[in-house]
Amino acid sequence: MKILYLIDPVSNAVDNSFQREVVMRLARSTSLFAETFVLDTEQTGRKAAAAIMQKQEFDLYFTYNRTGTDIKVANAKGEELNLMSTIQRPHACWLTEHPLCWYENYFTSQKNRHYILPRTSHATFLSGMGLTGEVSEQLFAADPHPLQKSHKDRKYDICIAAQWRGPAAANEFWTRADESARVFFENVLVAQQADPNKDTYIAYLAVAQAMGVDISDRLRHAQYMRGLYWHARKSERISLVQDIVSSGLDVAVIGGDAWKSVLADSPAVTYFPECSHSDIVDIYADSRAIVNLNAANGACERAFDCAAVGAMLITEYSPAMEQLFANHDAAVFYHAAYKQESIQLIVDLIKSGNSELVGANALERLTAHHTWAHRTDFMSDEVFTRVATTG
Numbered sequence: 001m002k003i004l005y006l007i008d009p010v011s012n013a014v015d016n017s018f019q020r021e022v023v024m025r026l027a028r029s030t031s032l033f034a035e036t037f038v039l040d041t042e043q044t045g046r047k048a049a050a051a052i053m054q055k056q057e058f059d060l061y062f063t064y065n066r067t068g069t070d071i072k073v074a075n076a077k078g079e080e081l082n083l084m085s086t087i088q089r090p091h092a093c094w095l096t097e098h099p100l101c102w103y104e105n106y107f108t109s110q111k112n113r114h115y116i117l118p119r120t121s122h123a124t125f126l127s128g129m130g131l132t133g134e135v136s137e138q139l140f141a142a143d144p145h146p147l148q149k150s151h152k153d154r155k156y157d158i159c160i161a162a163q164w165r166g167p168a169a170a171n172e173f174w175t176r177a178d179e180s181a182r183v184f185f186e187n188v189l190v191a192q193q194a195d196p197n198k199d200t201y202i203a204y205l206a207v208a209q210a211m212g213v214d215i216s217d218r219l220r221h222a223q224y225m226r227g228l229y230w231h232a233r234k235s236e237r238i239s240l241v242q243d244i245v246s247s248g249l250d251v252a253v254i255g256g257d258a259w260k261s262v263l264a265d266s267p268a269v270t271y272f273p274e275c276s277h278s279d280i281v282d283i284y285a286d287s288r289a290i291v292n293l294n295a296a297n298g299a300c301e302r303a304f305d306c307a308a309v310g311a312m313l314i315t316e317y318s319p320a321m322e323q324l325f326a327n328h329d330a331a332v333f334y335h336a337a338y339k340q341e342s343i344q345l346i347v348d349l350i351k352s353g354n355s356e357l358v359g360a361n362a363l364e365r366l367t368a369h370h371t372w373a374h375r376t377d378f379m380s381d382e383v384f385t386r387v388a389t390t391g
Helices: 013-030 046-053 099-107 121-128 179-194 200-211 218-245 257-261 277-284 301-308 319-324 336-352 355-369 372-390
Strands: 002-007 035-040 060-064 072-074 080-082 091-094 113-117 134-137 156-161 251-254 269-272 287-292 312-316 332-334
Touching: 002 013, 002 046, 013 035, 013 060, 013 277, 013 372, 035 046, 060 372, 099 113, 099 121, 099 218, 113 121, 113 372, 121 134, 121 200, 134 372, 156 218, 156 277, 156 336, 179 200, 179 218, 200 218, 218 251, 218 287, 218 312, 218 336, 251 277, 257 269, 277 287, 277 301, 287 301, 287 336, 287 355, 301 312, 301 355, 312 336, 312 355, 332 336, 336 355
Parallel strands: 002 035, 002 060, 060 091, 091 113, 113 134, 156 251, 156 287, 251 269, 287 312, 312 332
Antiparallel strands: 072 080
16 A cells, blocks of 8 residues: 655644654554655645645545645646545545534545544534545544653643634624624534533534524535634633633743733743744653643643653543543543632642652553554554555
8 A cells, every 4th residue: 555645834833843743653653564655845845746646646645634635726727626626546634623624625625535533523513514534533642751750850830832823802703793693603602612522513503403593505604613613712722721820830831922911920930932842742841730722622632742741631621531531540620610629629739749640640541542553553453444445
């Protein structure tokens, strides 16, 4: 089997470096049982990369998130097409976010696709919104960090890596709508918070059915869902970071000075600019605890990076995070409805030194089930086997 791994840089350092790490790790590990090729548009340019891909010389094309789906090519008539719509061979895409984030990209390039999703509930979105293909559920991974400092020797109590995406109010498009539309969107926000996975699509669908709203115009409603999704994510992100900073602990915030606009001035807070994924992990290794943001919608790479350095995981609740860590005393859950109790528990664990035990439990879980070697086995057994049998 010949596999092409595509790297196509996006707009920020963290996503670019993480994309490269994921692709290169998988390319190296899967080279043990397949011919692997890595195509980086930063080196070849998008036009040359597209020409290579359109030769159809590979058995499988592998991408990360929306990679490749926003590259445009022209057909014989000069019409602009989504590159992936011209690829006849199987395409596997591994998503870290809810697929509604790139719905248009995938909707306009329907082919022989295998989606790897962070949670199975996202498959409901795919089927309901007309996206076809095979589906697997899998989270990302991490390998144990070579430097495992004792917690007493670490510099920061808590580290938060969070891109500043602006205020939640910037996504409140419904405030400009008529009253009935505004009520609909506000009800979706309420329903989203009530869903265990805080899934925007599940909430949107339920409210639409209850209110008799026609959502057959998928492209238009996907835009509305995305606005609601980012509004919720921003609100949750800002609230949690504010609560952590208010704890009085020594906190490292990776994401730039823009965070100062919503955080109280405190000498206990150290701000870092956006940086590469490897630099983030090095800062994690000097932190006793790490915050995993937006866990409910599948964001989980921080959780595994936290476990890899033996830090205590602080995460929002989700069924997936509970199954992965809580049942093994390997995480502390932050509940917005009980924020004072949650913050006090975090403070007590860190100051008592018991954060090290929680971190050790997380590292044990990671080593046993969630390294990149485990994900290579998944790729071989779940994805490549299906491609080989279905073509």
